[in-house]
Amino acid sequence: MNLQKILPDRIGFGTAPLGNMFRAVPDDEANATLDAAWDQGIRFYDTAPLYGAGLAEIRLGGLLSSKPRNEFVLSTKVGRVILDEIEEGSHDLGEKGSLFEFGRPNKIVHEWTAEATERSLEGSLKRLGVDRLDIVWVHDISQDFHGDLWLQKFEEARTGAFRVLSRLRDEGVIKAWGLGVNRTEPVELALALEEPRPDGFLLAGRYTLLDHAHALQRLLPMAVEQQVSMVVGGPYSSGVLAGGSHFEYADASTEIVEKVQRLKDLADRHGVSMKAAALQFSLAHPVTAAVIPGATKPSRIAEDLAALHEQIPADFWRELREADLVSPQAPLPGGV
Incomplete structure (x- = not known):
């Protein structure tokens, strides 16, 4: 099913920060942020x-388990x-290193087999306190592996998770499934399969104002051709754009900091907020169904919603293009 027919709005809430990403977030702060998201109309929530x-998932379940199930869309991985x-x-999270060092100390098994997929879903439903999921993403197939090993893990997922989720979709247990990754290659492979066929994908950090050229080379043309939708995760590039x-997931390099400053200088000249530029850039691609910024403070929800609707002058996008700060292939708002 096309993700654009499932998702209620073009903006959702990404809950990675509520897993104590980068820092220990107090429960009351996490709960207040989730309450703010719900109270301000957010109805699409992504977790893992x-x-x-x-x-x-536990924190998100504290909110959603008390809400009418047909009033929100929920995805996990x-x-x-x-x-x-x-x-x-410490947890071995591969390239993600110590990203969740302040999370729970429970052991994590990395596995994409059919049996592990079913166990994962059972655990998620229990932690979330809900009776069903809408979208399920196959998480990080390529994230923690190098060389040919990630191709072996992709094959494990193809014969395991992909088939389980395809069956659950066909049975009406879930509405859609896809890949949730921060590398384009596994999605390209999945879209090249005759079956099982994913309904879409969640691409984190790879279609942002700061980092998008690689996705535009192969993946997004494939998605356009196949009419497959994308959810953009990490639209602020792990926070450096905001x-x-x-x-x-690490300290930004000098090169990245300098590029962000060039973007900010241009935005400041036009009176444009960086959050607005980032969100509206990601949403301008026709493949994008929604963006899911994360937050750990209630005030950030209002900022994100305001950024979504902020009026950005066409001259800003035009100068962005002229300054070679975005790829020539990137669609810009207003057709600039």
């Missing part, structure tokens, strides 16, 4: 077992099974 070893057993030492210091 990986986020704090189940912490984000498979590929990680959270155990009751406690991990001795005043933070992280890019790609």
Whole structure:
């Protein structure tokens, strides 16, 4: 099913930060942020077992389990099974390093088989306190592996998670499934399959104002041709586009900081907020169904919603193009 027919709005809420990403978020702060999202009309929520070893799902469940189930759209991910057993030492999260070092200490099993997929879904439903999911993403197939190993993991997912989720979709248990990744290659492979066929994909950090050229080369033309939709995760590039210091889950390099400053200088000259430029850029591509910025403070919800509707002059986008700060192939708002 086309994701644009499932999603209620063009903006949702990404809950990775509520898994204590980068810092320990107090429960009352997390709960207040979720309440603010609901009260201000957010009705699409994305989460994953990986986020704090189940912490984000538990916190999100504290909100959604008390709401009418037909009033929101919920997506989570498979590929990680959270155990009751406690991990001795830090979690091995591959390229994501110590991203969730402040999360729960439970052991995490990285597996994309059919059996692990079913266990993952059962665990998510329990932590979220709901009876069904709308969209399920196959999480990070390529994230933690190098060389030919990620292709082996893709094959594990193709014969395991892909088939389970395709069956659940066909049975009406879920509405759609796809890949949730921050690399374009696994989505390109999935779209090249005759079956099982994903309904869409969640691409984190790879179609942002700061980093989009690679996605425009192969993946997004394939998605246009096949009429497959994208949800953009991490639209602020791990926070660096919104005043933070992280890019790609780590401290931003000098090169990245300098490029962000060039973007900000241009935005300031036109009286444009960086959040507005970032969100509206990602949404301008016809493949994009929604963006899902994350937050850990209630005030950020209002900022994101205001950014979505901020009026940006065409001259800003034109100068952005002329300054070679965006790819020539990137669609811009207003057809600039």
